Amino acid sequence: MKIKNAPYNSIDLPGYKFTASSPIEAMPLPERTIIPLLCYGNEYTPIVKKGQTVLGGEGVGTSDNPVMPPIVSTLSGEVSGIIKYVDPFYGSLISAVVINSDGQDNWIEPVKPPRENASGRSLLNSIQALGISGLGGGGFPLYIKLLSALNAKIHTLVVNGMECEPFLTADYRLMIENPQNIIAGTRILSKILSPERTIIAVNDRYPDALTSLENALSENAGGVEIEVNPYKSVYPAGAEELLVKQILNRDVPPGKLPQDIGASIHSIATVESLTKVLSSGLPPRSRVVTASGNLVKRANLEVRIGTPVSDVIQFCGGTRSENNKIILGGPMTGRLAHNLDIPVTPSVFAVLALTDRHVPEYECIKCGKCIDSCPADLSPVDFYFNSRIGKYEECAKSGINICFECGNCEFSCPSGIPLLDYIKIAKREIKLRGSKS
Amino acid sequence: MAEQTSQKSRLSSPPHLRTGFNTNKIMLVTLVSLLIPAIGGMTRYGTKAVGIIATTVITAVIAGALCQKLRGKPLKFEISTVISGLLLALVLPPGLPLWMAAIGSIFAICIVKEAFGGTGQNIFNPVLGAQAFLLASFATPMSQFIKPTGFGGKIVAMANPLAVELGVNVNKGELYQNLLFGNSAGFVGGSALLVIIGGILLLLIGTIDFRTPFVFLATVAITSLAFGADPVFHLLAGGVMFAAFYFACDPVTTPLYWKGRLVFAVGAGVLTVLIRQLGNPIDGIPYAILIMNGVTPLIDRYIKPIPMGMKKVKRNES
Numbered sequence: 001m002k003i004k005n006a007p008y009n010s011i012d013l014p015g016y017k018f019t020a021s022s023p024i025e026a027m028p029l030p031e032r033t034i035i036p037l038l039c040y041g042n043e044y045t046p047i048v049k050k051g052q053t054v055l056g057g058e059g060v061g062t063s064d065n066p067v068m069p070p071i072v073s074t075l076s077g078e079v080s081g082i083i084k085y086v087d088p089f090y091g092s093l094i095s096a097v098v099i100n101s102d103g104q105d106n107w108i109e110p111v112k113p114p115r116e117n118a119s120g121r122s123l124l125n126s127i128q129a130l131g132i133s134g135l136g137g138g139g140f141p142l143y144i145k146l147l148s149a150l151n152a153k154i155h156t157l158v159v160n161g162m163e164c165e166p167f168l169t170a171d172y173r174l175m176i177e178n179p180q181n182i183i184a185g186t187r188i189l190s191k192i193l194s195p196e197r198t199i200i201a202v203n204d205r206y207p208d209a210l211t212s213l214e215n216a217l218s219e220n221a222g223g224v225e226i227e228v229n230p231y232k233s234v235y236p237a238g239a240e241e242l243l244v245k246q247i248l249n250r251d252v253p254p255g256k257l258p259q260d261i262g263a264s265i266h267s268i269a270t271v272e273s274l275t276k277v278l279s280s281g282l283p284p285r286s287r288v289v290t291a292s293g294n295l296v297k298r299a300n301l302e303v304r305i306g307t308p309v310s311d312v313i314q315f316c317g318g319t320r321s322e323n324n325k326i327i328l329g330g331p332m333t334g335r336l337a338h339n340l341d342i343p344v345t346p347s348v349f350a351v352l353a354l355t356d357r358h359v360p361e362y363e364c365i366k367c368g369k370c371i372d373s374c375p376a377d378l379s380p381v382d383f384y385f386n387s388r389i390g391k392y393e394e395c396a397k398s399g400i401n402i403c404f405e406c407g408n409c410e411f412s413c414p415s416g417i418p419l420l421d422y423i424k425i426a427k428r429e430i431k432l433r434g435s436k437s
Numbered sequence: 438m439a440e441q442t443s444q445k446s447r448l449s450s451p452p453h454l455r456t457g458f459n460t461n462k463i464m465l466v467t468l469v470s471l472l473i474p475a476i477g478g479m480t481r482y483g484t485k486a487v488g489i490i491a492t493t494v495i496t497a498v499i500a501g502a503l504c505q506k507l508r509g510k511p512l513k514f515e516i517s518t519v520i521s522g523l524l525l526a527l528v529l530p531p532g533l534p535l536w537m538a539a540i541g542s543i544f545a546i547c548i549v550k551e552a553f554g555g556t557g558q559n560i561f562n563p564v565l566g567a568q569a570f571l572l573a574s575f576a577t578p579m580s581q582f583i584k585p586t587g588f589g590g591k592i593v594a595m596a597n598p599l600a601v602e603l604g605v606n607v608n609k610g611e612l613y614q615n616l617l618f619g620n621s622a623g624f625v626g627g628s629a630l631l632v633i634i635g636g637i638l639l640l641l642i643g644t645i646d647f648r649t650p651f652v653f654l655a656t657v658a659i660t661s662l663a664f665g666a667d668p669v670f671h672l673l674a675g676g677v678m679f680a681a682f683y684f685a686c687d688p689v690t691t692p693l694y695w696k697g698r699l700v701f702a703v704g705a706g707v708l709t710v711l712i713r714q715l716g717n718p719i720d721g722i723p724y725a726i727l728i729m730n731g732v733t734p735l736i737d738r739y740i741k742p743i744p745m746g747m748k749k750v751k752r753n754e755s
Contacts, residue, residue: 251745327453333451335451338448354454356449363557366689366693371742379741399747411454412456416460421450
């Protein structure tokens with residue numbers, strides 16, 4: 001099958017998939033977990049006190065918003081306190097419950113797994129009760145995402161196995177090791193959303209993942225038809241907006257979501273965990289994290305949610321060299337861990353140690369490489385000049401909010417200008433001014 | 438160990454990977470590619486060429502340093518200044534008095550480049566600005582060419598092929614060959630072949646986009662055909678090859694978006710032939726490119742990519 005070129009500007013990044021052949025390895029139970037009282041921008045109120053013992057799966061926080069999922073402990077033990085830390089994804093101070101493990105890992109009574117022929121509605125209710133969150137970069141609660149997709153009347157369900165950033169192999173290992181779970185999870189989503197087409201999109205760098213999924217599909221035939229399609233491995237092919245553009249040949253209008261043009265997109269990790277969580281009847285407890293870069297041991301680890309990042313690094317034997325920065329997430333979109341006492345949350349799909357290089361900054365020579373690499377056809381250089389002199393309205397007019405911050409412009413800039421930072425500043429200012437008026 | 442790693446970290450925001458292809462490397466590649474026609478020029482014009490190249494490069498570097506001092510900026514060696522100096526030497530006639538070359542170099546750096554804000558900010562190409570300035574100030578020495586005789590040869594005046602009416606019984610093969618190898622009277626860097634080799638080097642390394650030189654050269658050829666002139670002659674003579682690979686591909690003074698750069702290339706190509714055929718100056722290159730440099734902000738304003746998802750919106754509005 002000939003793989004079509006990406007219908008947008010993109011860049012070719014080196015793979016650095018060092019951990020592609022390392023099987024998923026379970027990390028030992030951490031001594032303590034840190035459970036942030038935050039879910040997709042909603043802050044929760046703690047409902048546990050210092051010294052209280054909790055079981056795995058027991059709620060520790062509550063939200064005023066009834067649709068938000070419960071926040072639960074991911075191991076059994078004693079609450080050692082409620083701390084505050086700066087979350088690198090949220091960008092400001094949030095509260096978190098710290099739980100010291102009792103080493104027993106006792107869990108609450110599991111809810112009954114849904115019946116074989118359960119209706120979409122009852123599956124959706126189970127998802128809400130178990131508080132399954134998306135394991136992609138956004139960390140959006142699955143229940144809310146499915147609910148809004150139902151309202152938007154989607155016609156295409158896409159499971160995103162593009163994993164286009166360098167280093168990452170967590171989704172790849174899941175496709176190799178647990179293809180049955182992925183197929184089963186995709187069937188569950190398909191049952192809930194009843195789309196016309198169900199597609200599992202696989203990076204064309206992963207031919208064996210494609211075979212693995214196809215084999216699992218043929219063993220598990222019957223039910224809705226699922227297409228397993230390879231797409232060109234470029235960066236950022238895994239961005240929702242672009243995957244939709246490739247599949248539906250339509251642009252997502254500014255300010256809209258892919259579901260507004262009829263496509264609902266879920267990550268491989270979410271779909272895989274969906275099967276596991278529903279059959280176990282217990283809230284999600286772990287996710288697969290790629291530990292790579294300059295870490296001594298490079299591996300795909302199954303990490304308990306809430307494990308401190310320092311534990312992951314210690315488990316990997318520290319870093320190979322001095323002068324590293326620890327990145328949570330991929331090298332293009334991940335955030336710097338300014339403090340290693342922060343937890344692995346559902347949206348942390350990688351812990352990377354990268355050499356902390358100083359990038360010299362030169363004057364903009366107006367080469368236009370940022371424009372040539374922008375998948376959304378924006379002019380980052382215009383944003384740079386306008387943002388620098390505070391002309392944020394100009395940025396808004398030329399579509400700065402269409403930018404989904406893939407980082408291509410900054411990567412390509414030969415002058416080393418932090419273009420994405422200027423874009424983020426402008427976006428923030430526009431948002432603040434918009435809410436004031 | 439863990440604490441160590443975090444404390445030493447500088448602030449870093451995504452993306453944490455950067456291209457290895459930085460501005461300095463682009464400049465260095467450009468400089469190396471220019472050495473090919475420069476060395477060719479020295480072998481053809483001997484000490485005359487060496488003198489002019491040395492004069493413009495050294496004056497440019499000194500002028501650049503002085504300007505940085507005047508503007509209160511830290512002294513920094515910029516390869517782009519050396520490139521400007523070298524490129525200027527390559528588009529001057531070899532017989533030009535050295536003091537005139539020096540004035541041209543100072544004008545290029547101090548007026549055309551630094552006075553407009555330095556690297557990245559200049560509207561006009563410094564080299565062509567200086568060439569036009571010298572043509573206006575010293576018209577006669579700027580249009581006197583000499584025969585390429587190598588080191589120690591006698592200085593013999595020779596007419597630039599562009600200034601001569603092409604007769605019917607001119608041997609075309611010989612003419613093209615002379616232009617390619619720089620054996621007819623021309624600039625210091627007057628061998629079209631060596632400039633093409635330098636340009637291909639830039640294309641292969643990827644510092645320039647192949648579309649711009651291709652469209653520019655095609656436009657020159659088509660326009661000269663429309664005038665009934667010899668397209669091959671127009672492509673090889675004068676500064677057309679320099680314009681194709683260097684002046685039309687200079688990132689600073691040409692449009693940002695590649696479609697805009699194509700408009701620039703078409704405009705420059707048409708103007709070059711128009712000036713050569715209908716105007717007084719013997720070569721249209723400096724004026725054609727300078728005019729298009731002036732139009733560049735306008736091109737940038739109107740030829741922009743349409744952001745994702747906005748195409749339909751625009752169609753509905755109209």
